[in-house]
Amino acid sequence: MKPLSDQLPTLRVALVHDWLTGMRGGEKCLEIFCEIFPRADIYTLFHFPGSVSGTIEKHPIHTTWIQHLPWLSQKYRNYLPLFPLAMEGVSLKGYDLILSSSHCVAKNVRRHPPTRHISYVFTPIRYVWDMYDIYFGRESRAGRLPKAALAVIAPWLRKWDVVTCRRVDHFLADSDHVRQRIRRYYNREAEVVPIPVDTRLFDLSYQPRDFYLMVTALVPYKRVDLAIKAFNRLGRPLVIVGSGPQRAELERQSGSNIIWAGWADAARLKRYYGECRALIFPGEEDAGITPVEAQASGRPVVAFGKGGALETVVSLDDYLGGRRDFFSGVFFPEQTADALIQAVERLENHASGLDREKIRAHALTFDREVFKQKIQEKILEKLGG
Numbered sequence: 430m431k432p433l434s435d436q437l438p439t440l441r442v443a444l445v446h447d448w449l450t451g452m453r454g455g456e457k458c459l460e461i462f463c464e465i466f467p468r469a470d471i472y473t474l475f476h477f478p479g480s481v482s483g484t485i486e487k488h489p490i491h492t493t494w495i496q497h498l499p500w501l502s503q504k505y506r507n508y509l510p511l512f513p514l515a516m517e518g519v520s521l522k523g524y525d526l527i528l529s530s531s532h533c534v535a536k537n538v539r540r541h542p543p544t545r546h547i548s549y550v551f552t553p554i555r556y557v558w559d560m561y562d563i564y565f566g567r568e569s570r571a572g573r574l575p576k577a578a579l580a581v582i583a584p585w586l587r588k589w590d591v592v593t594c595r596r597v598d599h600f601l602a603d604s605d606h607v608r609q610r611i612r613r614y615y616n617r618e619a620e621v622v623p624i625p626v627d628t629r630l631f632d633l634s635y636q637p638r639d640f641y642l643m644v645t646a647l648v649p650y651k652r653v654d655l656a657i658k659a660f661n662r663l664g665r666p667l668v669i670v671g672s673g674p675q676r677a678e679l680e681r682q683s684g685s686n687i688i689w690a691g692w693a694d695a696a697r698l699k700r701y702y703g704e705c706r707a708l709i710f711p712g713e714e715d716a717g718i719t720p721v722e723a724q725a726s727g728r729p730v731v732a733f734g735k736g737g738a739l740e741t742v743v744s745l746d747d748y749l750g751g752r753r754d755f756f757s758g759v760f761f762p763e764q765t766a767d768a769l770i771q772a773v774e775r776l777e778n779h780a781s782g783l784d785r786e787k788i789r790a791h792a793l794t795f796d797r798e799v800f801k802q803k804i805q806e807k808i809l810e811k812l813g814g
Contacts, residue, residue, distance in 0.1 A: 667709065
């Protein structure tokens, strides 16, 4: 397909993203948008220079006054109540297209007709909708001040989120799970363009060893605590790759079989995926890139049976029921240590039926080039091209 920037050479594009603090799944989508529109401007609440790829950082990046608040690098989530006000102040006059990538307030940016706004949504604001209790409920580890502030502001923020999402002309969702949330919370329809994964970074060159793997941010909804409880009881080695505010607390809960690997570069991460027995994925995710990365390495996944994992992992039940000729994982039905333990044991009992080549072939259907092609087709369609 001819690049959109060549097909639409005069189109002035603004890319809007919540914040730029690291290269996670959302930023990898933004990176592809930058490749599609190499002359686009980027608007974001705040940006930590050097934290994202060169592809993103070579674009003009415009931030808001949030950028200048104190202790931003350590405490930016505490400023959540201010994010709507900051996004309301972003001016995008003169653009033909706004392409936002949003899990918080990027989709709520103001637009000025005749500008068109297409929003690729990772989730409605998880902090105030379905994961409010995890982040700010009674059992959460958030400080008293953020909890008190969100208790007051959450009803208003939900209302603001619903009203201002009317500024979006067309919604795209990263999974059917998110499409259903968009319909439930906003009463809007969305089309699904599945998450992109750079499957070229992974291959079948490693042989599995005797450890399980998590690759994750250490934040509450990832449910690393659940994996630790289960593997403390199982006694199996569990390698945890990642960083985040919960690390010290989670380490205190860990037995000697839990190995904390910290951040891993691309080469180490490729080896971890290739050598693990399986990826452990105990949280409810909107889509989930790490299960696809594991499958691109020919490795199976043990996942909580809710959310986006249901769309990326082929279950053992489908294989045993004759509905698929391979499987790439086992789901567990509830977020308890017992259920996770049973799923791990079930995978081990059927490990001889795993087919690494078929697992990887399945992962290739989520490759970033597939995503890039589909997203360009959707943009052309929505623009009437």
